[in-house]
Amino acid sequence: MDIPPPSDLPARVALVTAPMGVWGSFRTARRNLLGLIPEIATRQPIVSGRTGKRWHMVMDPEANRRILKDAVEDYPKSDVTKLILAPAIGQSLFIAEGQHWHWQRRAAAPAFSPRNVQALAPVMTAAAERAAGRIAAQAGRAADLHQEMVAATFEVISDVTFSGSEAFDRAAVHRAIDAYIAQTARVSFLDIVGAPMWVPRPGRLTSGPAMREMKRVADMAIEGRRQSGPRHPPDLLDLLLDGEDPETRRRMNTAELRDNLLTFIVAGHETTALTLAWALYLLAFDEGVQDRARTEAAGILGDRAATAADLPALPYLRQIVDESLRLYPPAAFLSRTARKPDRLCGREVRPGDTVMLPIYALHRNHLLWRDPDRFDPSRFADARAIDRFAYLPFGAGPRICIGASFALQEAVIILATLVARFRFRRVPGRTPDPVLILTLRPEGGVWLEVERI
Numbered sequence: 001m002d003i004p005p006p007s008d009l010p011a012r013v014a015l016v017t018a019p020m021g022v023w024g025s026f027r028t029a030r031r032n033l034l035g036l037i038p039e040i041a042t043r044q045p046i047v048s049g050r051t052g053k054r055w056h057m058v059m060d061p062e063a064n065r066r067i068l069k070d071a072v073e074d075y076p077k078s079d080v081t082k083l084i085l086a087p088a089i090g091q092s093l094f095i096a097e098g099q100h101w102h103w104q105r106r107a108a109a110p111a112f113s114p115r116n117v118q119a120l121a122p123v124m125t126a127a128a129e130r131a132a133g134r135i136a137a138q139a140g141r142a143a144d145l146h147q148e149m150v151a152a153t154f155e156v157i158s159d160v161t162f163s164g165s166e167a168f169d170r171a172a173v174h175r176a177i178d179a180y181i182a183q184t185a186r187v188s189f190l191d192i193v194g195a196p197m198w199v200p201r202p203g204r205l206t207s208g209p210a211m212r213e214m215k216r217v218a219d220m221a222i223e224g225r226r227q228s229g230p231r232h233p234p235d236l237l238d239l240l241l242d243g244e245d246p247e248t249r250r251r252m253n254t255a256e257l258r259d260n261l262l263t264f265i266v267a268g269h270e271t272t273a274l275t276l277a278w279a280l281y282l283l284a285f286d287e288g289v290q291d292r293a294r295t296e297a298a299g300i301l302g303d304r305a306a307t308a309a310d311l312p313a314l315p316y317l318r319q320i321v322d323e324s325l326r327l328y329p330p331a332a333f334l335s336r337t338a339r340k341p342d343r344l345c346g347r348e349v350r351p352g353d354t355v356m357l358p359i360y361a362l363h364r365n366h367l368l369w370r371d372p373d374r375f376d377p378s379r380f381a382d383a384r385a386i387d388r389f390a391y392l393p394f395g396a397g398p399r400i401c402i403g404a405s406f407a408l409q410e411a412v413i414i415l416a417t418l419v420a421r422f423r424f425r426r427v428p429g430r431t432p433d434p435v436l437i438l439t440l441r442p443e444g445g446v447w448l449e450v451e452r453i
């Protein structure tokens with residue numbers, strides 16, 4: 001059902017133009033959740049319907065502001081989100097609500113302060129250097145840059161969470177998380193259409209042992225660090241161990257620390273890898289943009305890898321990352337459940353309605369973006385020109401991604417390092433397909449010819 005894109009537009013998905021029944025939706029969603037988004041969602045502010053449950057898709061900045069900020073208490077995260085993620089990450093920051101969310105957010109916030117995120121940059125620089133080494137070994141042929149970016153971002157997140165713990169088997173945790181995501185993501189559609197709880201969700205039945213093992217290993221690593229004391233400079237585990245809610249003085253116990261650290265790994269590494277993989281695809285798609293990026297990066301870096309101190313001198317690289325997050329937002333679909341009667345874009349919302357924010361359609365909505373399917377990093381040359389609630393790769397309001405500046409810093413450091421050293425070219429016939437299964441992935445990988453500069 002995917003149409004080959006016209007050659008001047010990067011990869012996109014053919015959105016549906018005719019209504020689908022429950023069964024049609026089910027089949028589509030198992031393959032690609034993007035297939036549930038109707039084409040009119042890129043031309044209208046709201047689309048509503050009923051597939052088992054009443055639902056609304058919202059693509060309007062004012063309504064987004066209401067859902068995510070002004071009336072945030074009335075739009076808790078949907079049961080879907082909680083059902084999928086709770087077995088892996090408990091009642092951690094990502095899914096907790098109310099008081100239990102609030103104290104954790106306050107306790108974790110200092111770990112992500114600008115100063116602490118900057119202090120973690122050397123880990124990102126080192127991962128960029130190692131990724132460049134691996135890619136250099138593949139120069140002269142095609143490489144799957146998506147796999148390379150997954151490896152690089154997993155190194156970063158595991159080094160800043162459980163670095164140096166002997167008990168922490170990086171490869172085993174990576175496998176457990178991948179298996180978990182692969183199993184649960186495919187059944188999430190049952191939850192979206194509101195299938196009753198007794199319908200078996202295969203992922204949830206089989207993910208048990210891998211998950212238990214991962215939690216056991218993480219607990220051992222946390223206990224080990226309590227004994228050994230903080231590292232210098234402190235990593236995310238040290239900062240969280242040190243974290244305290246200034247209002248209640250509450251600190252996280254081992255289980256809470258573990259659930260939050262696993263949350264950072266699950267929420268942080270694949271999303272950042274996807275940002276980088278799509279950015280590299282886009283640079284190969286438009287070699288003019290790539291040349292300009294290389295001029296900027298190589299001029300600043302010479303032969304060395306990028307550091308946090310270089311970021312202010314790399315504005316075009318940052319625009320490329322911003323534009324990649326617009327065209328291929330890794331978290332392409334946010335979902336809430338309405339708690340109270342309300343009106344959004346003049347439409348009636350009833351308690352229990354599912355309110356979806358299809359970020360993919362928001363970022364390609366013709367009412368909000370000029371020529372939305374086109375790759376044009378210069379849209380972000382003046383960040384103030386972008387409506388805050390029209391561009392939501394990290395969400396917004398009190399539940400905005402806590403790791404946004406961490407992810408942006410990492411993405412620019414790695415991308416700048418790579419583009420300064422390599423030329424990336426498209427491989428004919430290997431355009432990646434955007435597929436949404438929990439995150440927006442390039443199906444088939446991002447295969448690019450790599451040439452050393």
Ligand code: HEM
Pocket residue numbers: 077093094095105263264265267268269271272275329330331334335392393394395396398399400401402403404406407408
């Ligand atoms: C490019 C990379 C990333 C993207 C696109 C992304 C996207 C998002 C989005 C859209 C949300 C809000 C979800 C909602 O409102 O339903 C979110 C929340 C969150 N993200 Fe990220 N994220 C990224 C990287 C990270 C990193 C690196 C970390 C941690 C190290 C992280 C940790 C979290 C946490 C803990 C939350 C929940 C915050 C709360 O509810 O208080 N994310 N992320």
